[in-house]
Amino acid sequence: MSTSLEFLIESLRRLPGVGPKSAQRMAFHLLQHDREGAAQLSRALYQAVDTVHHCAKCNTFSDIEICELCADPERDHTLLCVVETPADQIMIEQTLTWRGLYFVLMGRLSPLDGIGPRDLALDKLVNRATDGLVGEVVLATNFTNEGEATAHYISEMLKARGLKVSRLARGVPVGGELEYVDAGTIARAMLDRRSA
């Protein structure tokens, strides 16, 4: 087979959830039916690797030093919501219940996967939460075992520094992942948030 095609199939397998058959199907599809799409995806990947960094304040993906949301003077800068991923942040934004800012962990504590406190940007979170403006931190990590453990760890860490810490109410089903929960449930859980 074509060397370039083999390299493409091998490279497509770097995508999560893509096995050998899927990678082959994707490569054939792009080359036979959508070369323009392939070229666009090539450019998009190059551009993203080149320009996407982490916001200096909230740690989410951003093309600029401080993301638009963190720089928005209309948001309440005394409230900080901690989430695991940008997808969770998007979900919460969609509920229209949160006027504060965010901190995105880009992960969760997961001893089984070897992800400990040092692998998350917890120092960055502490610095962010103790800027003198933030008065309350809402922990909106997932209600999985790992998300709960992460919330507990962060709660202890921030309460030791005199911050008020709360947790989303358990309107979210136990074991549920925020990204797949409907907006109404998340909205209710946000309103019912409890002291952590």
Place this chain on the structure above:
Amino acid sequence: MSTSLEFLIESLRRLPGVGPKSAQRMAFHLLQHDREGAAQLSRALYQAVDTVHHCAKCNTFSDIEICELCADPERDHTLLCVVETPADQIMIEQTLTWRGLYFVLMGRLSPLDGIGPRDLALDKLVNRATDGLVGEVVLATNFTNEGEATAHYISEMLKARGLKVSRLARGVPVGGELEYVDAGTIARAMLDRRSA
């Protein structure tokens, strides 16, 4: 959200079978955990679009004018096997039962999808099969309705030009797609091929 990230998510959706949630998950994974993989995939896509063409003889994907298989003097140049896709060709090669050459249609007749005889490289196939060397053409299109119709159409076309045309035996389950059938079944079907 980051503009570059949005562009990446949108571009990942050009891949077959990738919806909005998968595209988002893929983009986050690449940017958070595998930027090297993202850069590699970018290069692989660029290179493939730039260098992968169709072999002048067998029509499959190739980086060179005539692919290695078509140029191999050890293969039997009097035998030509017609398949729908490069994946089918790979499957037949894996059976180690075929010493002849191939012609890859890169599709099948599919009136419902608006794919008629003019959309396949049938002129190229006729030229290839009437090179004066080819004595037998084995039709190895899928045993789906569309594959059978394609085989029938090609059979009539080539028999009208005096060629011997055969079809893989129905060892392949009716409705089955070659790509997903085990090699043993395909090997038996190749040995039992019948005049078409």
